[in-house]
Amino acid sequence: MDLNKMNAEELRALLQADAAGKDLDPELVWAAAERLSQLEPARHTPQEGWKQFRAHYAPPQVRVGPWVRRIGALAAAVLLIVGLALLRPQQEGPLTQALASVGLPDQAPAVPEGYQIREVAVVNTLGLLSVSATYEKDGAVLSILFFQDTLGQEVPVPAETAERYETAAGTCYITREEDAISALWALPGCKCRVSGNLTLEQIKTMVDALTV
Amino acid sequence: MTREQSEQIEQCYLAYYRPLLSYARAALGREALAEEAVQEAFGVVCRKPEEFLAAENRRAWVYQVLKYVIQNQRRIQARAERFFSGSLEETDPEALGTATDPEDPDLLYGDLAQTAEYQLIRRLTEEQLSMLELAQELGISVSACKKRVQRAREFLRRRLRL
Numbered sequence: 212m213d214l215n216k217m218n219a220e221e222l223r224a225l226l227q228a229d230a231a232g233k234d235l236d237p238e239l240v241w242a243a244a245e246r247l248s249q250l251e252p253a254r255h256t257p258q259e260g261w262k263q264f265r266a267h268y269a270p271p272q273v274r275v276g277p278w279v280r281r282i283g284a285l286a287a288a289v290l291l292i293v294g295l296a297l298l299r300p301q302q303e304g305p306l307t308q309a310l311a312s313v314g315l316p317d318q319a320p321a322v323p324e325g326y327q328i329r330e331v332a333v334v335n336t337l338g339l340l341s342v343s344a345t346y347e348k349d350g351a352v353l354s355i356l357f358f359q360d361t362l363g364q365e366v367p368v369p370a371e372t373a374e375r376y377e378t379a380a381g382t383c384y385i386t387r388e389e390d391a392i393s394a395l396w397a398l399p400g401c402k403c404r405v406s407g408n409l410t411l412e413q414i415k416t417m418v419d420a421l422t423v
Numbered sequence: 424m425t426r427e428q429s430e431q432i433e434q435c436y437l438a439y440y441r442p443l444l445s446y447a448r449a450a451l452g453r454e455a456l457a458e459e460a461v462q463e464a465f466g467v468v469c470r471k472p473e474e475f476l477a478a479e480n481r482r483a484w485v486y487q488v489l490k491y492v493i494q495n496q497r498r499i500q501a502r503a504e505r506f507f508s509g510s511l512e513e514t515d516p517e518a519l520g521t522a523t524d525p526e527d528p529d530l531l532y533g534d535l536a537q538t539a540e541y542q543l544i545r546r547l548t549e550e551q552l553s554m555l556e557l558a559q560e561l562g563i564s565v566s567a568c569k570k571r572v573q574r575a576r577e578f579l580r581r582r583l584r585l
Contacts, residue, residue, distance in 0.1 A: 222449075223449040226445070226446050226449035226450065227449050227450060229446075229490075230446070230449065230450035230490065230493055230494075231450075237483055237486065240446070240486075241442060241482065241486065244442035244443070244445045244446040244449075245441070245442045245445075247442075247445040247446075247449065248441035248442050248444065248445040251445060251448070253440075253441060253444050253445075253454070254454055255458065257436065257437040257438075257440035257441065258437065260436070260440050260444075260458065260461070260462075261433060261436050261437060261440075263458075263462065263555070264436065264462050264465055264466075267462070267555055267558070267564070267565040268462040268463065268465070268466045268565060269465075269466065269469050270466065270469050270470055
């Protein structure tokens, strides 16, 4: 097939056939396209086409230097830390206040889902200040005792009725048995036992009044 | 994309522009649509610069992309023509049905022809404007225009329950 002898109409028909799915020899098609481009001038030069491409069609390019990347990474890390801090469960309310009042770190487990705080108590056990929280849900009672195990004393809570685990806030006991908590509170040396929903001011007053 | 890659792509663009444009013009008819197809093909090149520059035959690579772009444009065009066959504006109200029809098309779609979405799609399909021409007419960027067209399509599809 001599392309040089073909007119524009014939060349166009050849290209149309290829585009329509005839899949002709790519080299032949390319040669036909080149030949047709010589016969039919385009309204834009390739340079103008490139200019138009850069202005309207090229994907946006963001050139970022190494320092900008480093600063960006640092900013992302800071945002991540701040975000995680904001997402941390907020422990407002009487339990947090009571923990703070006796010097326990504010890292107690969050209130179990679906439970309401029924009672918060500050307890002086063997000279050790602790906080007891009682939660309630649909009549079920869950008691958690928070205390600072600095003296290394073993607290005699029956293993079969209480589950012991360590947290950053200290040793915790979880039990659904009211008796287990009561047994703990009834230990000798327990000089003070207050319960009820308390405000921070009430707890402060009460802690000040304790004789350790 | 690095500066070096950009320069190499520019060289290819300048070398291949005319044959590619001729090919697209033969396939699509209108010069503006052909220009757009070539630009779209080089848009693909810019999104995959490593693949393109590593290709043994770059010319064949971009030509193949152009073929896909053209096929895609034709498919969209054909679908739109089916979609709008018999413009709503030109429809004879008498031909739209009688009161006994379960759904009266005039009642359902009579206001559709006046919407900006319909007019936008009509400009693209019936008048065969390129995206660049339409964008310039609307005074927005090509990418914004594409987004608007996409939304208009979705709007019409919802309205016509397609």
